[in-house]
Amino acid sequence: VKKIDEINVAELDLVFSAVESNAARDIETKFAKDIPVISTSSAYRYEDDVPILIPGINDEQAELLEVQKKNRGWKGWVAPLPNCTTTGLAITMKPLYEKYGAKKVMMTSMQAISGGGRSPGVSAMDVTDNIIPYIPKEENKVRIETKKILGKLKDGKIEPADIRVSCTCTRVPVIDGHTESVFVETEKEVDPKNAKETYEQYNKEISVAGLPSAPKDYYAVHEDPTRPQPRIERQVGGGMTTTIGRLEKEELFDHGLKYMLFSHNKKMGSAKGAVLLAEMLYKKDKI
Secondary structure, eight states, rough: OOOOOOOOGGOOOEEEOOOOOOHHHHHHHHHHTOOOOOESSSSSSSSSSOOOTTTTTGGGGGHHHHHHHHHHHHOOOOOOOOHHHHHHHHHHHHHHHHHHHEEEEEEEEEEEGGGTTTTTTHHHHHHHHBBOOTTTTTTHHHHHHHHHHSEEEEEEEOOOOOEEEEEEEESSSSSSSSEEEEEEEEOOOOOHHHHHHHHHHHHHHHTTSSEEEHHHHHEEEEOOOOOEEEEEEEEGGGGGGGGEEEEEOOTTSEEEEEEEEEEEEETTTTHHHHHHHHHHHHHOOOO
């Protein structure tokens, strides 16, 4: 264990940052002046010259890192992952947004205890035999981040996706893994069969295929209505596969779907996702 000031950046090629956002701002700034930083914190997520990257979803936005370096006079950069609740939603929305013109999405999350972090964490007294119907700041993060991730890089900045996002984020007595119930309205006609085929096609074309931390299947789509379930899905693809189930036509919309998803908040949504991001950026010669 070393103090930040004792670390010699000349001995490093890359820094992984997984500290609380208040501390992360100063720490990540210090390191990014000299070397790349991949972060799980929100300290830099909402800056105009900082992409929020999910490997396999918006790799092209990595080019914004060059703008960031130039703007700030850094030798390195900061590349944050999204909030772990955003991760599953953005991953499952990408194919629907690109192919069917998703224009509205309503999501309710059932988030694991481990997603509460260490400070303040989640009180055992609060969550045992209970559901906590509110997670501070979470819903606004999901709204902003989903639009940014699904947006387009243009003229040195990201134009947010033209999509309206509504969400309700809750904490449930599950140890690991976030489950989300999603309703999507699309511009074009889409049915469950076509949506499943679209996800399967994305599996074949996913940019991170073959990287050491990438799963065999980026998406797993189940017709079994009892899936996904956290205790079953946690180990699928080493925690890196996003599982989709209950893919059904939604009668509230002229065109739309509803589905359930599972995303591992500690794997794809944070630590292992950060490693996959490093692999993707190395492949793109950013590291």
